[in-house]
Amino acid sequence: MTSLYLSDAVLQHSFLLGAKHLFKYVSATYGPCGHNVLISPKNNTPVVTKDGATIAKNIILSDPYENLAVQILKQAAIQTEKTSGDGTTSCTILACSILEEAQKYISSGANVFEIRKGIEIAIQTAINELTKYSRKITSKEQLYDIALISTNGDKIISQLITDAIDKIGIDGSIVIENSNSPQTILSIVEGFRLPAGYITQSFIPPEENKAFIKYNRPHFLITDRKIELIDELLPILKFIARENKPLVIIADYIEGQALAALIMNVTRGIMKITAINAPFYGEEKRNVLKDLCLITGATFISNETGIRLEETKLEHLGTSSTVEINKGFTTIVDGNGSQDSIESCIGILKDELTQ
Numbered sequence: 001m002t003s004l005y006l007s008d009a010v011l012q013h014s015f016l017l018g019a020k021h022l023f024k025y026v027s028a029t030y031g032p033c034g035h036n037v038l039i040s041p042k043n044n045t046p047v048v049t050k051d052g053a054t055i056a057k058n059i060i061l062s063d064p065y066e067n068l069a070v071q072i073l074k075q076a077a078i079q080t081e082k083t084s085g086d087g088t089t090s091c092t093i094l095a096c097s098i099l100e101e102a103q104k105y106i107s108s109g110a111n112v113f114e115i116r117k118g119i120e121i122a123i124q125t126a127i128n129e130l131t132k133y134s135r136k137i138t139s140k141e142q143l144y145d146i147a148l149i150s151t152n153g154d155k156i157i158s159q160l161i162t163d164a165i166d167k168i169g170i171d172g173s174i175v176i177e178n179s180n181s182p183q184t185i186l187s188i189v190e191g192f193r194l195p196a197g198y199i200t201q202s203f204i205p206p207e208e209n210k211a212f213i214k215y216n217r218p219h220f221l222i223t224d225r226k227i228e229l230i231d232e233l234l235p236i237l238k239f240i241a242r243e244n245k246p247l248v249i250i251a252d253y254i255e256g257q258a259l260a261a262l263i264m265n266v267t268r269g270i271m272k273i274t275a276i277n278a279p280f281y282g283e284e285k286r287n288v289l290k291d292l293c294l295i296t297g298a299t300f301i302s303n304e305t306g307i308r309l310e311e312t313k314l315e316h317l318g319t320s321s322t323v324e325i326n327k328g329f330t331t332i333v334d335g336n337g338s339q340d341s342i343e344s345c346i347g348i349l350k351d352e353l354t355q
Contacts, residue, residue: 077095235311
């Protein structure tokens with residue numbers, strides 16, 4: 001393997017050149033009069049977009065040092081998109097401009113740590129000024145005006161965004177999906193949406209020719225344990241069979257003998273069961289499972305509560321009015337959890353976000 005060594009001056013020049021390439025393509029989309037950019041990803045269909053983060057993600061330069069600048073700066077755009085949902089183009093332009101101006105002082109021998117301190121002071125000053133002039137949104141008209149700017153003057157999309165936020169509130173979740181028709185529609189789904197679906201389509205009853213499962217008044221078994229043996233589930237399955245109610249099992253992981261036995265019960269029409277592997281990892285996964293218990297009124301089957309799977313009874317299960325499960329999502333409507341506990345949890349989360 002051949003290594004390439006460059007002097008600091010050459011490396012800095014290449015790095016800055018890569019940033020300028022990114023600036024050229026992204027800044028062309030800036031503002032209401034900005035242009036669209038046509039992207040042709042490798043082995044994929046072409047895309048026309050004005051989104052700065054999408055453009056940055058698809059720029060790959062042949063020079064390794066120029067491309068290094070692109071890869072670093074695109075992280076700023078992606079992080080901005082995750083944090084605020086917009087402003088990716090502005091972020092990229094600011095980052096490139098800061099880099100270019102800072103490079104002038106670094107080339108003349110200025111201390112990089114002092115430059116960083118200056119940038120941090122300037123950032124805080126800008127935030128303070130923006131905070132001073134910011135105003136809270138108090139009407140649908142203001143919502144619409146902001147949406148109109150973000151959608152580059154698209155009145156139909158802006159109205160849909162306004163209606164969605166007005167109906168679900170600031171704590172609601174908005175998901176954008178591809179449509180199977182040329183129309184853009186707004187669909188309001190009430191309930192808790194889990195970003196995980198059934199493990200396999202085998203859980204869909206053979207007589208139902210559709211891609212989703214819908215249960216009325218289901219029971220929920222929620223655990224952070226891996227389930228591999230059917231013996232662990234037999235006691236609660238006997239209770240469920242006696243009640244003749246659907247059962248949704250959401251666990252850390254379900255596989256092996258247990259999964260095969262559950263599928264067999266469904267395909268033979270003996271029981272209505274669906275198994276779901278909980279999304280995310282580590283502490284985030286446990287928090288989601290606890291939220292599910294809060295929504296449905298279920299008892300968390302874990303080492304924390306000291307309840308083993310074999311000891312699970314009907315009183316440990318949660319319920320809801322309906323649940324709809326497809327390949328990627330599970331939507332729980334009207335869970336049987338305590339409303340006071342839910343409101344208390346929301347209040348705690350809000351406090352954590354403001355800290």
